[in-house]
Amino acid sequence: MGTTVFERHRPSASVVDHALEGTAHSVFWRDDLPDDLKPDRPALTAAITADLVIVGGGYTGLWTALLAVERDPGARIVLVEAQRVGWAASGRNGGFCEFSLTHGRENGLSRWPDDMPTLDRLGMANLDAIEASEAAYGMDFHFERTGELSPAIEPHQIDWLKEWHAEAPADEGLVYLDEAAVRAEVNSPTYLAGVWDTRGCGMLHPARLAAELARVAEERGVQIFERSRVRELRTDGDRVQVVTEQGRVSAARAVLATNVFPSLLGRNRLMTVPVYDYVLMTEPLSAAQLAEIGWKGRQGIGDMANQFHYYRLSKDNRILFGGYDAVYHYGRKVRERYENRPETWRRLANHFFTTFPQLEGLRFSHQWAGAIDTSTQFAAFFGTARRGRVAYAAGFTGLGVGSTRFAGEVMLDLLDGVHNERTSLEMVRKRPLPFPPEPAAAIGINATRWALDRADHNEGRRNLLLKTLDAVGLGFDS
Structure with a gap:
């Protein structure tokens, strides 16, 4: 070797x-935020109602909130976050905002070849919209279309x-x-x-993007509660109940944007x-x-x-x-x-x-x-639950800075029951394979990391393990 x-x-x-x-030992992006972009928001301490409740205050939840209020300015939208807005991956990432929705062309062609022209076009339009949002909403997140x-x-x-x-x-x-x-x-x-x-990538300030999305959403009427960890997701008649440590939100519809953290839906516990x-x-x-x-x-x-x-x-x-x-x-x-x-x-x-x-x-x-939050297809997966009243997206695998906005559009389409080119995509319609439970997950992931390291030391040649994982559509990546 x-x-x-x-x-x-x-x-x-x-x-x-x-x-x-x-x-x-500190996140530069968070330290670099001005005081006016990190207000101390209240916790949810009462029972309230909403048209849409969003769980998670990272990019996925924030873009969904802003896009939802743009679609329906009169809707009552509530977002609940367990810690602070943008404190996790959304405030700590490298700030690479890429057009790819599929973790790169090669991964997309291997999984959804027929949809790639549409995915490329939608991805570039999504990146263009993010770039334009600074001027459109009066935001400043240091966007540079550098490639x-x-x-x-x-x-x-x-x-x-x-x-x-x-x-x-x-x-x-x-x-x-x-x-x-x-x-x-x-x-x-x-x-x-x-x-x-x-053309396909821009650089931005990660924590400023999250903070600016929250500011603009609040200016348009979205209520954001911090330090409000969700303990349970219930279905009560035609309502969805999001139960926090000190309060609850009863809503007609819900979006789950918790990504790397354990899903409130049992069906998704092994998906990332x-x-x-x-x-x-x-x-x-x-x-x-x-x-x-x-x-x-x-x-x-x-x-x-x-x-x-x-x-x-x-x-x-x-x-x-x-x-x-x-x-x-x-x-x-x-x-x-x-x-x-x-x-x-x-x-x-x-x-x-x-x-x-x-x-x-x-x-x-x-x-x-x-x-x-890594998925076996290296890109986000989507779906609905509770008779179509709950939508979710997760599994962005390190390329969520740009694609979370697209995910917000998809989830709102799914909740509206809209049939369009976004909801018709195979990557939206079909779920990837889950990761196995422990100890198989740890054994498989560590074996894959070892094989990837060997490939880097052997002119990129993939061994039988990696070729087998490629063939069955399983993967592990950062």
Whole structure:
């Protein structure tokens, strides 16, 4: 088995020690929010009624609330959140807002080939709508339509990029970059080639997006209750009862937007697993440091490995660097203690200075982690329950920044009983395979992670386990 570029070109231990010294265990995006975008909202402490109740105050729930009030301005819409708006994945992610609704073209073509032209068109329209929403609603979430750069960091990945570029539709905006051209865009000695998707991705401030969605929704009459954990979902005649620790909401319809957290529907308990993702954020780069690496296009970057890294620039020119390790803990538990993993941050720091050795001496200001809701199809699944009065979406697998808005549209369509091109999609109509219960889930996921690591060390060649999982439509990804 070979060694990867990150194993061949490691920085010295002293460089990593210096960079991680004094790093705060805190989410930069949340720390960066101005006070007026993090109001302290009340808990639900009474029994109230609504036309629509939404469980979950992340992107999925917030987009659904805003889209619902746009569809029916007179409706009474209530959203309940167990913690604070945007505190989980919606406030901790990398801020990559992609047009793909299917976790990339290859995954979509392997699962829903007949629908891909429609999925691509709807996905691009959805991204355009997110970009336009800043002006339309008077929001500011630092959106930049930079596109995304995918560099090859091992020789065998160059052919993958050439094939991807050759097979993409001509109007998709993909640009192939040879070694000189890709390093002219972003100066990393690890880059051998690249594909720049110039249209299909934007960068944004994750916590600001959640906060702004909540602000705009409230301005239009949506009631948001924080620190109101839902204990039970009941059906009472033609009403849905959402029961919290101190109150309840009786509504005609409900949306479940809890994603990585255990579903209130038993049928969905095995449909997702929580996978922990880890991130470092640097201090702001100086003008001289920026000049060393170029990156004038400010693209989001994600390399081509199975265990991939993603990184981007913030508005104040920090570098967010995350990915690689995707850690599953036995029992599908979401626990705060899983967010502290020093060995992963040290590994990420090693990989950062392998990618940008010219930045040695730079420090990391923040380190954090969070859970991603992974499904076996690597993309969201949808459905209804309780005789069509409850809609749900989950399983975004790390690409929910953009696709959660689309999910909101789908769930509202399903509740309305609308038959259109969204609800006609196979990915909307059919549920993916569930993950098995424990201990089979842990055994299978860890075996898959091992196989993915071996593939990265063997020129990307997938072994029998990975080929079998591909064939039956099962997967595990970050």
